[in-house]
Amino acid sequence: MFLTPDGRQVARVSRPVDHVLIIDDELALLEMLQTVVSTFGYEVTVASNVDEAEGILTRQGTHTFQCVLSDYKMPGRSGLDLLRWLRHFDGDLSIIVNTGYASHEDVSAMIREGAVDVLRKPVQMDLLGQALAHGVRQTRISRRRARAEHDVKQVGVVQGYMLRITGIRDLPWVNFVSRPMHQAGGDFVSCHTRQDGGTLLILADVAGHNLDAAYISAFFHGAVHGMARGALSSLDMMREVNSFLLEKWNDRELGDSMDMAPEASVCAMFMELDKSRGRLRFHNNGLPPPVLTRADATSRTLGSGNCPLGLYEDPETYIEYVDCTRGCSLLCYSDGLEDFARARRISALALACRISQASEAQREELLADADDDIMLVRLRMDDCAEGSFFPVLMEDYPGDSEKEIDAIEDYWARSVAYAVPSLGEDKLYALLITAREALLNALRHGCSRLRVLKARFHIHYSPAARTVRLMVEDPGTGYEDDFLTNPEPDMEKERHSGLVLIRNFPDKVWTARNNATVFADFSLF
Amino acid sequence: MNASIPQVTVAGSGEEITLVVAGNILSTNVQAVRQRVLDILAQTETSNPDWKLLHLDISAAQMVDSTGLNFLVAVARHVKKRNVELKISVSSPNIAKSFSFIRLDRQAQVVIV
Numbered sequence: 001m002f003l004t005p006d007g008r009q010v011a012r013v014s015r016p017v018d019h020v021l022i023i024d025d026e027l028a029l030l031e032m033l034q035t036v037v038s039t040f041g042y043e044v045t046v047a048s049n050v051d052e053a054e055g056i057l058t059r060q061g062t063h064t065f066q067c068v069l070s071d072y073k074m075p076g077r078s079g080l081d082l083l084r085w086l087r088h089f090d091g092d093l094s095i096i097v098n099t100g101y102a103s104h105e106d107v108s109a110m111i112r113e114g115a116v117d118v119l120r121k122p123v124q125m126d127l128l129g130q131a132l133a134h135g136v137r138q139t140r141i142s143r144r145r146a147r148a149e150h151d152v153k154q155v156g157v158v159q160g161y162m163l164r165i166t167g168i169r170d171l172p173w174v175n176f177v178s179r180p181m182h183q184a185g186g187d188f189v190s191c192h193t194r195q196d197g198g199t200l201l202i203l204a205d206v207a208g209h210n211l212d213a214a215y216i217s218a219f220f221h222g223a224v225h226g227m228a229r230g231a232l233s234s235l236d237m238m239r240e241v242n243s244f245l246l247e248k249w250n251d252r253e254l255g256d257s258m259d260m261a262p263e264a265s266v267c268a269m270f271m272e273l274d275k276s277r278g279r280l281r282f283h284n285n286g287l288p289p290p291v292l293t294r295a296d297a298t299s300r301t302l303g304s305g306n307c308p309l310g311l312y313e314d315p316e317t318y319i320e321y322v323d324c325t326r327g328c329s330l331l332c333y334s335d336g337l338e339d340f341a342r343a344r345r346i347s348a349l350a351l352a353c354r355i356s357q358a359s360e361a362q363r364e365e366l367l368a369d370a371d372d373d374i375m376l377v378r379l380r381m382d383d384c385a386e387g388s389f390f391p392v393l394m395e396d397y398p399g400d401s402e403k404e405i406d407a408i409e410d411y412w413a414r415s416v417a418y419a420v421p422s423l424g425e426d427k428l429y430a431l432l433i434t435a436r437e438a439l440l441n442a443l444r445h446g447c448s449r450l451r452v453l454k455a456r457f458h459i460h461y462s463p464a465a466r467t468v469r470l471m472v473e474d475p476g477t478g479y480e481d482d483f484l485t486n487p488e489p490d491m492e493k494e495r496h497s498g499l500v501l502i503r504n505f506p507d508k509v510w511t512a513r514n515n516a517t518v519f520a521d522f523s524l525f
Numbered sequence: 526m527n528a529s530i531p532q533v534t535v536a537g538s539g540e541e542i543t544l545v546v547a548g549n550i551l552s553t554n555v556q557a558v559r560q561r562v563l564d565i566l567a568q569t570e571t572s573n574p575d576w577k578l579l580h581l582d583i584s585a586a587q588m589v590d591s592t593g594l595n596f597l598v599a600v601a602r603h604v605k606k607r608n609v610e611l612k613i614s615v616s617s618p619n620i621a622k623s624f625s626f627i628r629l630d631r632q633a634q635v636v637i638v
Contacts, residue, residue, distance in 0.1 A: 406553050429588070429619040437591050440552065497598075497627050498591035504626040 018066040018136045019043045023053045023082065024098070025074040033069065033098075033123075040129050042067075042136075050077035054085055062090035063143075067135040069128075072099035072106065080106070083113040092142035094135035098123055155214055159188075162221060166191045168201070168377075173275070175356050175378040179367045186213030187334050187375035188221045192228040194272070200228055202237075203377055204268040205287060205334040207308070213373075216264050234270035238283065238309065238317055241266060245310030265310040269332060275381060278325035283317045285309050288338055291349065295327030297389040297460040297469045302330075324381040327388050332379075336372035350415035352376055353390040357463055389460035389469065392419045396454040399447025402440060409436055412459070420461050420468060422524060430505040431468060431522050435459070437498035438472040438518045446474020446516055466524035470506070471517065478514025485511055530554045531585070533561040535569070540577040542569050547585045550593030559596055566603065579604050584616040584638050594627050601632035614638045 020042045024030040027048065034044050045065075047053040057065070068086065072079040079097045086093060097110050100121035107118050116138050117131040163169065168176050168191040178187060186206035194200055202224055206217045220241060227237045250263050267286025273279075284290070286308030289301040303320045324330070333352055341348040355363050356378050367374055380388070393415055401408065413432055416423060423431075435457070442455035458471040483499050503509060506520035531548025544565060550558055569576060581600065583589070589597070597613070604611050611633035615621050621637050624630045 403553070406551065426619055429617070433588065433590060433619075433623070440591075496591060497594045500626050501591055501594075501623060505622075 017041065017043045019045065019064055020132060020136075021045050021047065021053060021056060021065050021068045022070075023047045023050065023068070023074070023079070024071040025049055026071070029071075033128075036125060036128065037069070037132065040132060042132065049074055050079075050082045050085075053082060057086070057089070062086070062093050065093060066139045067132055068093060068095045069132070069135075070095060070097055072097050072110070073101050080109060080113060083110060083115060087114050092139060092146055094139045094142075096131050096135050152211060155211060159214060159218070162218070163189065171199075173380045174201075175376075175380075177355055177363060177374070177376040179363065179370060179374040186217045187336070187373040188217045189375065189377060190221060190224050190228070192225075195231060196274070197276070198272055198274040200234060201271040201273065201377070201379075202228075202234075202268060203271075203287060203332055203334070203375065204266055205336075205373065205375065207265045207267075216266075220266060234272055234281075235283065235317065235319065238268065238270055238285065238315075241268065242285075242309040242313075242315050246313060250310055263310075265308040267308045267334070271330075271332075271379075273324075273379070273381075275324075278323060278328075278381060280322040280324045280330065280381070281319060282322070283319045285315050285317055288333060288335055288348070290330050290332040291391050291394065292322060292324075293329050293331065293389055293391050293460070295388050297458070297462070297471070299389075299391045299394055299458060299460065301394070328381040329388050329390075330379045330381070331391065332377045334373060334375040336370065336374040337376055339372050340367070340370050340374060344414070344418070345411060346415040346418045347393050347395075347411070349391045349394060350419035352378070353392050353419040353461060354421070356390065388464075389462045390419070391458065392416060392461050392468075393457065393459040395457045397439060397443065397457055399443050399450040399453040399455070401455075402443050402449065405436060405440065408439070416459060416468070420524075423468065423522075424524075427468070427522050427524065431459075431470060431520075434502050434505045434520050435470055435472065437501050438470070438520070441496075441498055441502075442472050442474035442476075445479070446476030448476075468522040468524070470520040470522070473513070473517040476516050478516035481515060484509055484515065484518065530557045533558060533565065535565050537580070538573060540575060541580060542573070542576050542578070543580040543582055545582040545585075549586050550583065550589045550596060552590055552592035555592045555596050558593075559599075562600065566600075570607070576609060578610045578612060580612045580614065581633075582614045583620075584614050586615065586620060587617060589620050589623060594623060594629065597624075598627065598629055598632065601629065605632065610634070612636060 020037055022030060022033050022037060022044060024033065025048055030046050030048060034046050037044050045056060047056055070079040070082050083095055086095060094116040096117045096119060097115045098119045098121060110118055116135045119127060119131055163178060166189060168174055168189055176189065188204050190202040192200040204220060206213045206220065224237055227240060245264055245266065269284040269287045269290070270282060272281040282302065284303055285306045289303055291299050291301050293299040302322060303318060306316050306318065309315055331352055333348065337351060338348045341351040355366055355376060358366060393412060397408065409432055412435060413428065416431060417428060439455060439457060443449060447453035447455055453475050456473040460469045484503050502518065507523045508521040510519050511517060529548065531546050531554065534545045536543045536545070544562060546558060601611050613633050614636045616638055618637060621635055624635050
C-alpha cells in the first residue's frame with residue numbers, strides 16, 4: 001500500500017515504479033522529502049547539491065528517472081543551473097523547482113528554462129503530490145513523442161530507400177526533389193523501363209501528409225510497381241487504382257468511418273516517355289498541371305488537373321500527346337510546393353526554379369519549415385535542354401489589372417529575387433521597370449483595359465546562359481512602329497517614356513506580332 | 526515597391542525652395558503627387574516671386590516609372606517657363622539612368638546623393 005497525495009491508501013500496481021531525484025542542501029528537509037515522496041509510491045534518490053545530482057544523472061542515465069525535484073538556492077550552483085544542464089542532455093525529463101526565496105524574475109527564468117512547476121517552501125504535501133504526478137506524466141508524454149518522431153524518421157528512411165530503388169535518381173535527365181513534411185509523407189514517384197524501351201514515370205500524392213498517408217503511399221507504390229511489371233498500360237493502371245479506391249478502400253457508410261482508416265484519394269500523373277522519338281504521352285488526375293518549356297523560353301501548362309483518383313467512377317482522364325523535341329523540359333510538382341510558395345508570396349515556379357538548382361543541403365534549409373510534403377520532378381527531354389530555361393513566372397493578367405500593378409510588381413520582385421538570388425539590384429530594377437512598362441502598355445492598348453482580354457506575362461531563367469528573359473504579349477493587333485527594335489530611333493520625337501525605358505533598360509529587346517509581343521533579355525554576366 | 530502616396534513637404538525660402546517627395550513616383554500615385562506639388566508651386570509663385578531654384582528631393586524613391594518621369598518632365602517645363610532652375614536629388618543610380626534615357630538630365634541638374 002502507498003499513500004496518495006490526498007491521504008488515501010492505495011494498493012501498489014504491478015507497473016514499474018517511477019523514479020524521482022530530489023536535490024536539497026538542507027539535509028533535514030531532504031530526508032523529510034525523501035520520506036514523503038516515497039510514501040507517494042515513488043522510488044527516490046537524493047543529492048545534496050547540483051554537482052552530485054549531475055553525477056547521479058550521468059552515471060545512472062537520465063532515462064532511469066521520471067521526475068526531478070530540486071531546491072532553487074543552494075551553495076555553489078543553483079536549481080536554475082541544473083535546469084539548464086538537464087535541458088541540454090535530456091529535454092524530456094521534467095523538473096520541479098522548490099524554492100523559498102525566488103523573486104518573480106527568478107520564477108520567470110525557471111519557467112523559461114523549462115521547469116514544469118515551481119513550488120513555494122514550506123511545501124504543502126498535496127501540492128507536492130500533484131506536481132510530481134504532473135511532472136511524471138509530462139516526462140512520459142515527451143518521451144513517447146520523441147519515440148514517435150524517431151519511428152517516423154525510420155519510415156522516412158524506408159521511403160528514401162524505396163525512392164532509391166525506383167532508380168529515378170539515377171536518370172541523368174531527371175531532376176528529382178522529394179521533401180516530406182515529417183521525414184515520411186504521402187508523395188511518391190515510380191519509374192519503370194517499358195518493353196518498347198520507353199520510360200514510364202508515375203508521380204503521385206496521397207491525400208494527407210501524416211504517417212497514414214505514407215503507409216497508403218507505400219501500398220500504391222507496390223501496387224503500381226506490380227502493374228507496371230505486368231505491362232499494363234498507364235491508363236489501365238490509373239483505372240485499377242481508381243477502382244480499388246472506390247470499390248474497396250472507400251466503400252463504406254459514412255457512419256462507419258469513425259473506427260476505420262481515413263478515406264483515401266490519390267493525385268497521380270502517368271507519363272510514358274519515348275526520348276528517342278521525342279514523344280510524351282501523359283495523363284494527370286489531381287496534380288497541378290505540368291509546365292512544358294521549350295529551348296526558346298516559351299512555356300505552357302499541359303492539360304487540366306482533372307479530379308483525384310478514388311472519388312468518382314469516371315475521373316475524367318484525358319490523354320495528351322506532346323512533341324518533346326527541340327530541347328524541351330517538363331516540370332511537375334505536387335500541391336505542397338504551391339502552398340509553400342503561396343505562403344511566401346512567390347510563384348510556385350520561382351520556388352521550383354530555385355530548389356531545382358540547389359544542393360541537397362541548401363534544399364533542406366530552403367524547405368525547412370514546409371508544412372506539407374513537397375515533390376518536384378523536372379525532365380530534360382534531350383541533351384540540348386541542359387542549358388534551357390526554367391519558368392519563373394507564368395501569369396495571365398486581365399485587361400483591367402492596371403490598378404493592381406504595384407502589388408503585381410511586388411510579386412514579380414519577390415519571385416525573381418527568390419528564383420535568381422544572384423540577380424543584382426540593378427538588373428532586378430531593369431527587369432521590373434521594363435516588365436511594368438510592357439505590361440501597362442499591353443493592358444492599356446492591347447487589351448483596351450477590358451477584363452475579358454488578357455495579357456500573357458512570362459519570365460524565364462537560364463542558369464547556363466545566365467540570362468533572365470521577359471515576355472509580355474497582348475491579344476491586340478500590335479502597332480506599326482520600329483522604336484523598340486530600330487538601333488537608332490529618333491529620340492527627339494514625341495514618345496511615351498515607357499517605350500524609352502523598355503528600349504534602354506534590357507540588354508536585348510525584340511518584338512513579334514507587330515510589336516504585340518515584347519521579349520527582353522537581362523544578362524547576369 | 527511602395528504603392529502608397531508619398532508625403533510631399535516644402536522647405537526653404539528666398540531664392541531656393543526644396544520640395545521633398547518621400548517615396549516612389551508611379552502611375553498609381555502620380556495624380557496625388559502632381560496635385561500636391563502644383564499646389565505648393567502655385568503658393569510659392571505668389572508668396573515668393575524671387576525664387577530662382579527649385580530643388581526636388583526624391584532621394585527616398587526606389588522607383589520612378591514612365592508616368593512619374595512624364596510628371597517630372599512637366600515640372601521641368603513648368604519651372605523653365607518661369608526662369609527657375611531645377612535640381613533633382615536621387616539616391617538610386619537606376620532612377621538617374623532613367624533620367625538620362627528620357628534626357629531629363631538636360632533639363633535639370635541631377636544629383637545622386
